[in-house]
Amino acid sequence: xxxxxxxxxxxxxxxxxxxxxxxIAIYVGRELLNSESxxxxxxxxxxxxxxxxEGKDIDFEPDDLETLKLNTVRKTLYKLYSEKLAQFRRIRxxxxxxxxxxxxxxxxxxxxxxxxxxxxxxxxxRDRLQFEESNYFFICKNCQDSNIKYNFDEAFELNFRCSxxxxxxxxxxxxxxxxxxxxxxxxxxxxxxxxx
Ligand SMILES: [Zn+2]
Numbered sequence: 001x002x003x004x005x006x007x008x009x010x011x012x013x014x015x016x017x018x019x020x021x022x023x024i025a026i027y028v029g030r031e032l033l034n035s036e037s038x039x040x041x042x043x044x045x046x047x048x049x050x051x052x053x054e055g056k057d058i059d060f061e062p063d064d065l066e067t068l069k070l071n072t073v074r075k076t077l078y079k080l081y082s083e084k085l086a087q088f089r090r091i092r093x094x095x096x097x098x099x100x101x102x103x104x105x106x107x108x109x110x111x112x113x114x115x116x117x118x119x120x121x122x123x124x125x126r127d128r129l130q131f132e133e134s135n136y137f138f139i140c141k142n143c144q145d146s147n148i149k150y151n152f153d154e155a156f157e158l159n160f161r162c163s164x165x166x167x168x169x170x171x172x173x174x175x176x177x178x179x180x181x182x183x184x185x186x187x188x189x190x191x192x193x194x195x196x
Contacts, residue, residue, distance in 0.1 A: 007033050009029055009033060016110070017029045021080065025079065032045075033105060045073050074101075085107060087103070089102050090102070125185050132181065138151075141167070143165055155169050
């Protein structure tokens with residue numbers, strides 16, 4: 001059975017788990033956190049959670065008489081696995097021939113994962129900034145809803161006339177977009193990722 005001291009998930013991690021797999025992911029995450037000393041099987045996780053929600057008004061299987069299915073826990077574990085927050089090893093049970101899956105969390109990697117995401121966002125913003133800075137667009141003020149932008153070559157081809165209505169094309173001021181992107185980049189650089 002469980003030890004008396006129950007570890008709680010960091011609030012940030014809790015939110016992240018919820019985003020990844022809903023309420024059940026928080027329960028699964030909590031089981032993984034509290035079985036750090038020995039890896040836990042998906043069956044055990046399911047049984048533990050069922051024990052914890054017993055008598056409470058919690059039902060993870062609303063279409064069913066059961067409150068929680070092993071399959072739901074497995075799906076959740078795989079979601080955590082694909083987000084690099086959990087790992088498993090499998091061992092074949094010699095008597096049944098079935099695989100037993102032992103799971104553990106990789107929450108320590110969270111900071112690294114988030115830093116990677118941050119870098120990715122920053123590089124996307126930089127690409128976009130570079131694109132805006134090196135491209136100068138022409139638009140038709142008559143057809144602004146259509147959102148069509150022409151680069152210099154395209155506008156030149158069209159004799160600086162809109163291909164839809166024939167109005168003259170005007171150079172679009174993209175300084176506001178450039179400013180916006182620059183601010184976003186500064187903001188994301190300033191964002192510190194720290195977990196307690
Ligand atoms: Zn037009």
